[in-house]
Amino acid sequence: MFLQLLISGLSFGSLYALIALAMVIIYKTSEVPNFSQGEMAMISTFVAYTLLGASGQSFTISFIGALIFAAILGVFLEFVFLRRAKDPNILSLILITLGFEMILYGFAGWKWGADQRDLPFPVSDFDIINLGPAVLSYLNIATLLITLILMFILFVFFKYSKVGIAMKATQQNAMAARINGIRTNRILSITWALSSLIGAVAGILLAPIATLDPNLMLDPLLKGFASAVLGGMTSLVGAALGGYILGIIENLFGGYVSIEFKSVVAFMIIVLVLCFKPSGLFARHYVRRV
Amino acid sequence: MDMKRDYYEDIQLLDSKVLWFWFLILIASLIILPFLIPNYYIYMVNYMAVNVIVTVGLNILVGYTGQISLGHAGFFAIGAFITVLSMTNLHLPFLLALLLAAFVAAFFGFILGLPALRLKGPYLAIATLGFGLAITQVIGRWQIFGGRMGLEAPGLTLQGLFFSGGSYTLESDRQLYFLIIPIAFVLTTAARNLMKTRVGRAFIAIRDSDIAAETMGVNTVYYKTLAFAISAFYTGIAGGLYAFLIGFINPSSFSFILSIYFLTFVIVGGLGSIFGSIMGGITMTWLILKLDKVQELPYLGDILSAFSERWMSVTGFPNISSIIFGLIIILIVLFEPLGLYGFWIRTKIYWKTWPF
Numbered sequence: 116m117f118l119q120l121l122i123s124g125l126s127f128g129s130l131y132a133l134i135a136l137a138m139v140i141i142y143k144t145s146e147v148p149n150f151s152q153g154e155m156a157m158i159s160t161f162v163a164y165t166l167l168g169a170s171g172q173s174f175t176i177s178f179i180g181a182l183i184f185a186a187i188l189g190v191f192l193e194f195v196f197l198r199r200a201k202d203p204n205i206l207s208l209i210l211i212t213l214g215f216e217m218i219l220y221g222f223a224g225w226k227w228g229a230d231q232r233d234l235p236f237p238v239s240d241f242d243i244i245n246l247g248p249a250v251l252s253y254l255n256i257a258t259l260l261i262t263l264i265l266m267f268i269l270f271v272f273f274k275y276s277k278v279g280i281a282m283k284a285t286q287q288n289a290m291a292a293r294i295n296g297i298r299t300n301r302i303l304s305i306t307w308a309l310s311s312l313i314g315a316v317a318g319i320l321l322a323p324i325a326t327l328d329p330n331l332m333l334d335p336l337l338k339g340f341a342s343a344v345l346g347g348m349t350s351l352v353g354a355a356l357g358g359y360i361l362g363i364i365e366n367l368f369g370g371y372v373s374i375e376f377k378s379v380v381a382f383m384i385i386v387l388v389l390c391f392k393p394s395g396l397f398a399r400h401y402v403r404r405v
Numbered sequence: 406m407d408m409k410r411d412y413y414e415d416i417q418l419l420d421s422k423v424l425w426f427w428f429l430i431l432i433a434s435l436i437i438l439p440f441l442i443p444n445y446y447i448y449m450v451n452y453m454a455v456n457v458i459v460t461v462g463l464n465i466l467v468g469y470t471g472q473i474s475l476g477h478a479g480f481f482a483i484g485a486f487i488t489v490l491s492m493t494n495l496h497l498p499f500l501l502a503l504l505l506a507a508f509v510a511a512f513f514g515f516i517l518g519l520p521a522l523r524l525k526g527p528y529l530a531i532a533t534l535g536f537g538l539a540i541t542q543v544i545g546r547w548q549i550f551g552g553r554m555g556l557e558a559p560g561l562t563l564q565g566l567f568f569s570g571g572s573y574t575l576e577s578d579r580q581l582y583f584l585i586i587p588i589a590f591v592l593t594t595a596a597r598n599l600m601k602t603r604v605g606r607a608f609i610a611i612r613d614s615d616i617a618a619e620t621m622g623v624n625t626v627y628y629k630t631l632a633f634a635i636s637a638f639y640t641g642i643a644g645g646l647y648a649f650l651i652g653f654i655n656p657s658s659f660s661f662i663l664s665i666y667f668l669t670f671v672i673v674g675g676l677g678s679i680f681g682s683i684m685g686g687i688t689m690t691w692l693i694l695k696l697d698k699v700q701e702l703p704y705l706g707d708i709l710s711a712f713s714e715r716w717m718s719v720t721g722f723p724n725i726s727s728i729i730f731g732l733i734i735i736l737i738v739l740f741e742p743l744g745l746y747g748f749w750i751r752t753k754i755y756w757k758t759w760p761f
Contacts, residue, residue, distance in 0.1 A: 142527070146527070147527065148527040148530060148531060150475075150530075150534075196735055196739070199739050200738065200739060201739075205525075205526035205527060206467075206473055206526070207738045207742065209473065209526070209527065209530055210668070210672060210734055210735075210738045211734070211735055211738055211739075213475075213665050213668070213731075213734060214730075214731040214732065214733075214734030214735035214738070215731060215735065216665075216731070217662070217665060217727045217728070217730050217731030217734065218727070218728050218731035218732060218735075219731075220662070220724075220727050220731075221724040221725060221726065221727025221728035221729075221730075221731060222724075222728055223724075224721045224724030224727065225713065225717045225718065225721040225722065225724040225725055225728070226716075226717050226718060226721065227718060227721065228718035228719075228720040228721040229720065229721060230720075329724075333538075333660075333661060334538070337534060337535055337538050340531045340534070340535070341535065344528070344531060348527075348528075375543075375546040375547065376543065376546070378538070378539065378542040379539045379542060379543060381535060381539075382532075382535035382536060382538065382539040383539075385531060385532050385535045386520050386532055386535070386536075389520050389523065389524055389528055389532055390519070390520050390523065393523055393524070393528070
């Protein structure tokens with residue numbers, strides 16, 4: 116029982132970790148929590164679904180197609196809406212992402228209706244490996260592996276690639292980065308594309324477990340935020356660990372305490388962390404700009 | 406023109422004779438309105454009044470105190486469910502049930518206000534988002550709230566407003582009008598009055614800079630939680646009225662999207678203005694009801710239906726209202742951050758100084 120809960124907790128947790136990573140990357144650069152993250156991932160998943168079903172492409176091609184679409188969507192949001200805000204304060208930026216969220220939600224509902232669909236995924240949740248007291252499905256393995264690989268790529272990207280280092284520079288001090296010859300606007304667009312892409316991976320991995328409809332990402336969005344808050348909103352490692360911790364806590368709570376209140380866990384964690392340790396569990400200090 | 410000569414002039418509820426004149430006209434027209442318009446429009450006015458209450462309540466929090474909330478659908482749901490439940494299970498009279506529900510909502514607002522003391526902007530948005538989602542989930546899972554099926558509002562009687570039981574039923578929209586409009590009127594006037602007092606000025610000071618406010622001796626702990634509680638109180642009352650307006654409530658109608666709708670009302674009306682809230686609530690409710698039947702619009706409806714059949718799905722057609730709301734939010738933020746109220750002020754100044 117415990118082992119089983121742990122496995123599914125890790126599996127869900129890795130999805131939360133991906134969403135949290137996507138949010139933290141944006142938050143560090145633009146200082147705005149991206150409320151449209153979930154719907155962007157949802158639309159990208161629907162794009163994968165359409166490529167698979169209507170155009171009859173192979174899974175790899177539709178997967179890549181969806182990722183490209185997600186990247187374009189991220190750039191679109193940044194370039195068309197956020198950059199146009201004249202003197203952006205936090206409220207107006209949040210409102211723009213909320214507005215974009217509504218547009219995407221409405222569009223998905225209009226285009227694909229409220230029917231629940233299944234995304235045909237090459238790895239099944241029903242092929243299992245027996246581990247004695249618990250079972251591990253191939254889908255669990257795939258989710259865990261893909262997430263870890265993606266995290267490793269991100270790590271290398273931020274550590275060694277020129278673009279990654281430029282992103283870090285922009286996050287730390289946009290003005291200084293500009294003076295040093297970094298086109299911060301372009302870096303900002305790339306950041307949004309990257310974040311949207313990571314979110315899309317989470318959406319596509321989530322679709323076979325959940326059902327694909329416009330509400331797919333509404334709940335995971337909150338979980339992603341909770342994980343990001345747990346990790347302190349500004350730390351990539353913290354966000355990833357936060358995702359796993361949240362996934363495990365939530366599953367254990369659902370298994371041992373109450374399945375009805377499982378989805379309240381994320382909210383309670385947000386409130387508790389924010390009340391007692393607003394810098395998150397892993398960040399070192401909490402700075403507030405006056 | 407609008408110069409204030411002393412403090413007492415500044416804190417008047419209505420600061421000129423002209424305003425008093427329009428105020429009395431408004432009361433008179435609200436009284437005779439239901440006898441002049443057909444039934445469907447009375448329903449529309451009731452709906453508008455409920456949304457105006459929410460908008461005023463949310464504006465006290467977002468516009469005046471500067472604390473963002475993405476969880477007001479949660480307070481709205483608390484108001485609706487507690488009102489209905491305390492009438493059916495505890496047999497309370499309606500007005501008492503409504504007050505009870507509003508105070509329960511205010512209590513939750515107070516609770517939510519506590520983390521808000523340490524949070525700013527994005528963190529607060531996340532916490533309130535979590536609150537809204539959690540409330541809907543709990544209500545949807547708990548059997549006492551009717552689960553996924555929801556609850557039906559009990560019949561309302563005239564005596565039942567004050568005592569339990571009674572015979573003369575309030576069912577038609579016209580009768581509900583005389584229940585909802587006075588409440589909306591009193592609450593809106595009270596909000597305008599509140600903003601002219603010490604409390605309102607404290608809210609505004611916190612919005613402009615909470616550190617500066619604290620240095621000046623404003624008790625930010627007290628006033629921030631108070632703003633949350635008042636805002637939740639308003640929303641709770643609106644929720645209770647909404648339950649009887651619609652006659653049936655289920656958890657799925659109090660989703661995250663509803664919270665964004667409420668926020669849209671405030672943004673469209675104008676942050677930090679009671680008059681703006683009224684305008685925002687009225688226009689956006691009208692828009693919602695129009696968009697529900699977008700197929701019936703002349704010309705545009707046909708074009709959109711054809712487009713939707715050719716490229717989109719037919720069942721998802723009503724989702725077009727989400728798209729339009731999203732666009733409205735973004736366009737208002739980008740081009741008219743003060744909303745309808747800002748537009749109104751600019752027009753007024755333009756004509757006052759015309760032709761210069």
